[in-house]
Amino acid sequence: MLSRISQLGARLLRENRAVGNLASSTTSYYRGQLSRRFVPTKNILFSTATTSSDRDDGSQSKEKISVTFVNKDGTEQTISVPVGMSILEAAHENDIELEGACEGSLACSTCHVIVMDVNYYNKLEDPTDEENDMLDLAFGLTETSRLGCQVIAKPELDGMRLALPAATRNFAVDGFVPKPH
Amino acid sequence: MGRVRPLHHAARRLLLLFPRPRAFSSAAAAAPSREPLHVCVVGSGARRVLHGRQVLLWWIEQMLKGHEGAQVDIIDRLPTPFGLVRSGVAPDHPETKIVVNQFSRVAANDRCQFYGNVTLGRDVSLSELRKTYDVVVLAYGAESDRSLSIPGEDLRGIHSAREFVWWYNGHPDMCNLAPDLQSTDSAVVLGQGNVALDVARILLRCTSELAATDIADYALDALRGSTIKKVYLVGRRGPVQAACTAKELREILGLKNVHVFIKEADLVTLPADEEEIRNSRIKRRVYELLSKAAIAHKGKNNNGQKELHFVFFRRPTRFLPSEDGVTVGAVQLEKTCLKDDGVAGKQVAVGTGEFEDLKCGLVLKSIGYKSLPVEGLPFDKYRGIVPNLKGRVLSSESENATVEPGLYVVGWLKRGPTGIVATNLHCAEETVASILEDDKKGLFMGPSDSKKQGRRGLLEILEQKNIRFVPFDGWEKIDSKEKMAGELKNKPREKITTWNEILMASN
Numbered sequence: 001m002l003s004r005i006s007q008l009g010a011r012l013l014r015e016n017r018a019v020g021n022l023a024s025s026t027t028s029y030y031r032g033q034l035s036r037r038f039v040p041t042k043n044i045l046f047s048t049a050t051t052s053s054d055r056d057d058g059s060q061s062k063e064k065i066s067v068t069f070v071n072k073d074g075t076e077q078t079i080s081v082p083v084g085m086s087i088l089e090a091a092h093e094n095d096i097e098l099e100g101a102c103e104g105s106l107a108c109s110t111c112h113v114i115v116m117d118v119n120y121y122n123k124l125e126d127p128t129d130e131e132n133d134m135l136d137l138a139f140g141l142t143e144t145s146r147l148g149c150q151v152i153a154k155p156e157l158d159g160m161r162l163a164l165p166a167a168t169r170n171f172a173v174d175g176f177v178p179k180p181h
Numbered sequence: 182m183g184r185v186r187p188l189h190h191a192a193r194r195l196l197l198l199f200p201r202p203r204a205f206s207s208a209a210a211a212a213p214s215r216e217p218l219h220v221c222v223v224g225s226g227a228r229r230v231l232h233g234r235q236v237l238l239w240w241i242e243q244m245l246k247g248h249e250g251a252q253v254d255i256i257d258r259l260p261t262p263f264g265l266v267r268s269g270v271a272p273d274h275p276e277t278k279i280v281v282n283q284f285s286r287v288a289a290n291d292r293c294q295f296y297g298n299v300t301l302g303r304d305v306s307l308s309e310l311r312k313t314y315d316v317v318v319l320a321y322g323a324e325s326d327r328s329l330s331i332p333g334e335d336l337r338g339i340h341s342a343r344e345f346v347w348w349y350n351g352h353p354d355m356c357n358l359a360p361d362l363q364s365t366d367s368a369v370v371l372g373q374g375n376v377a378l379d380v381a382r383i384l385l386r387c388t389s390e391l392a393a394t395d396i397a398d399y400a401l402d403a404l405r406g407s408t409i410k411k412v413y414l415v416g417r418r419g420p421v422q423a424a425c426t427a428k429e430l431r432e433i434l435g436l437k438n439v440h441v442f443i444k445e446a447d448l449v450t451l452p453a454d455e456e457e458i459r460n461s462r463i464k465r466r467v468y469e470l471l472s473k474a475a476i477a478h479k480g481k482n483n484n485g486q487k488e489l490h491f492v493f494f495r496r497p498t499r500f501l502p503s504e505d506g507v508t509v510g511a512v513q514l515e516k517t518c519l520k521d522d523g524v525a526g527k528q529v530a531v532g533t534g535e536f537e538d539l540k541c542g543l544v545l546k547s548i549g550y551k552s553l554p555v556e557g558l559p560f561d562k563y564r565g566i567v568p569n570l571k572g573r574v575l576s577s578e579s580e581n582a583t584v585e586p587g588l589y590v591v592g593w594l595k596r597g598p599t600g601i602v603a604t605n606l607h608c609a610e611e612t613v614a615s616i617l618e619d620d621k622k623g624l625f626m627g628p629s630d631s632k633k634q635g636r637r638g639l640l641e642i643l644e645q646k647n648i649r650f651v652p653f654d655g656w657e658k659i660d661s662k663e664k665m666a667g668e669l670k671n672k673p674r675e676k677i678t679t680w681n682e683i684l685m686a687s688n
């Protein structure tokens with residue numbers, strides 16, 4: 001058992017390195033390979049969603065989109081998220097390790113996610129000043145960083161991929177120069 | 182996908198057991214079951230509160246998860262845990278205090294015990310703790326102030342921001358501070374960091390808003406009677422170098438009925454400033470906020486509003502007494518300009534030899550906290566921190582220093598009371614990692630005759646010295662009494678602030 005654990009560990013460690021590079025590189029890196037999940041037929045979904053929500057708010061929850069999380073260790077989880085739900089809530093319901101310590105009150109930045117495809121990033125509403133204030137303090141901030149508690153699922157976001165910042169593995173503590181992994 | 186996921190979950194759960202992937206390296210597996218690892222944490226403060234979760238708690242959780250046999254005892258000189266979360270974080274920042282609830286969760290764990298009202302250096306010595314525990318982690322923060330060392334600093338009416346903060350937060354050491362808020366209309370705050378903004382905000386905010394917070398009752402009364410109309414925030418450097426964060430700045434700029442004054446000339450940037458703005462998102466956003474506020478308030482007349490003045494490029498050179506000779510009446514300021522310091526590419530303020538006096542009857546110095554050493558602890562007096570290598574305490578700050586076995590440091594004592602907030606978690610994580618790593622190396626497995634006593638030993642010491650500690654359920658009693666009294670006044674809690682009353686309430 002123990003050696004199995006360590007094998008697994010070694011693998012996770014390797015994957016971890018990989019995602020470390022991912023998170024620190026610019027968004028253009030993500031673009032090509034990552035939008036393959038985005039299938040045009042979902043646009044139809046979008047229109048149904050709007051009409052149904054026009055008619056009846058309650059039925060909105062029937063619409064779900066699929067969102068993929070790329071964990072710190074490089075593993076992936078794809079979950080389906082009801083339209084209208086925040087990414088943080090959805091992550092919690094699915095045991096994804098996104099912290100969200102202030103429970104969405106914009107007082108922390110532990111729900112930091114990186115939108116891996118800039119096209120998806122552009123589909124999001126602009127962050128508010130308050131979200132930006134917290135993003136200022138997020139570790140490993142990128143051009144397409146957002147706070148998960150502020151990103152609300154909507155049909156256009158179907159197929160979105162979000163990376164959890166691998167930042168906590170980098171010791172950029174004052175005076176300590178992080179070595180490249 | 183469906184088949185893969187269970188494996189993911191299993192893998193992640195394993196990862197949880199080992200907080201850092203490094204745990205998987207060749208020395209891999211968990212230590213075989215053996216004597217518990219006795220850990221003592223001194224100080225129940227809160228690194229990285231801003232990130233919503235109290236770091237100490239997070240830290241202890243990691244410790245308990247990372248080492249099945251770890252037993253963690255926390256001692257604190259106060260009967261109330263949480264350090265600055267209780268006595269530092271401003272009362273009108275309740276979201277930052279969510280962490281307090283999380284403490285109970287950790288404390289509910291048998292493997293973790295709280296011993297309040299126990300002071301390191303007075304009730305127990307460091308060497309006693311090191312003899313009793315395998316691992317001693319010092320997290321006792323920074324409870325003293327840097328001084329300006331300029332003439333007149335002892336005049337009445339001059340306080341450190343820490344004293345003032347402790348006072349309005351009901352810290353038992355400062356409940357008698359009684360700052361005079363009724364003999365003057367002007368207060369000067371020296372410094373422009375978040376703590377400076379905190380104290381300025383408390384002075385300016387409507388007391389009706391403060392009444393709904395857990396601010397100490399006597400402080401609320403004093404603020405209700407306050408005659409202070411003008412607050413000056415004085416910084417040695419310019420708006421680009423202001424040490425605050427955008428969130429806190431936005432908050433004070435948005436206060437109701439407060440007119441903000443920022444001199445347009447101060448907002449002019451030089452190439453070096455622009456470089457700083459380009460390199461730092463926080464600086465850029467702080468600068469933008471100040472510029473916008475300057476425009477928004479320009480030309481508006483302030484009919485009877487309170488005033489907040491940002492005073493840039495000034496450094497205090499002396500305090501001048503008022504007519505009575507004992508109370509401060511003005512601060513003498515020297516104009517400064519910025520020079521490249523040549524080393525870190527930072528711009529530093531240098532005096533120009535031009536002086537002016539700023540009249541005031543209250544001064545709050547917010548120029549930094551300082552940690553204090555305890556006997557037997559290596560201490561870097563110049564930087565006010567404990568020399569350490571990734572949290573392992575070093576015998577001195579020199580190059581050939583050796584590691585002090587079993588002794589670790591975390592929080593402000595480790596890094597100094599500054600730094601980018603976002604690094605705080607990593608700082609704590611680093612110390613946990615060091616401890617777990619040292620444990621894997623077997624550094625805590627001494628010969629069997631030198632087994633550490635842990636909790637039992639601590640209790641013996643406390644009993645011998647007749648020290649009445651306050652356990653966690655004592656704090657819970659204080660907590661529920663405070664909450665009950667608060668309910669009557671529609672506030673989250675009514676803090677009990679004197680030593681005697683706190684100890685009584687814990688029974």
Ligand SMILES: Cc1cc2nc3c(=O)[nH]c(=O)nc-3n(C[C@H](O)[C@H](O)[C@H](O)COP(=O)(O)OP(=O)(O)OC[C@H]3O[C@@H](n4cnc5c(N)ncnc54)[C@H](O)[C@@H]3O)c2cc1C
Nearest residue numbers: 224226227228230231257258264265300301321322592593
């Ligand atoms: C005025 C002010 C406002 C702040 N506001 C915010 C905010 O809004 N949001 C935010 O995120 N952060 C805020 N901070 C920062 C935050 O409080 C600190 O980052 C954090 O508390 C530092 O943690 P620490 O563990 O190093 O020290 P502390 O939190 O100070 O903890 C030290 C603990 O050690 C105990 N202790 C001290 N000496 C001894 C001894 N000899 N023996 C035993 N115990 C001892 C103390 O009682 C205390 O409980 C603020 C800080 C200040 C000063």
Ligand code: FES
Nearest residue numbers: 100102104111149
């Ligand atoms: S959960 Fe704290 S900011 Fe999102």
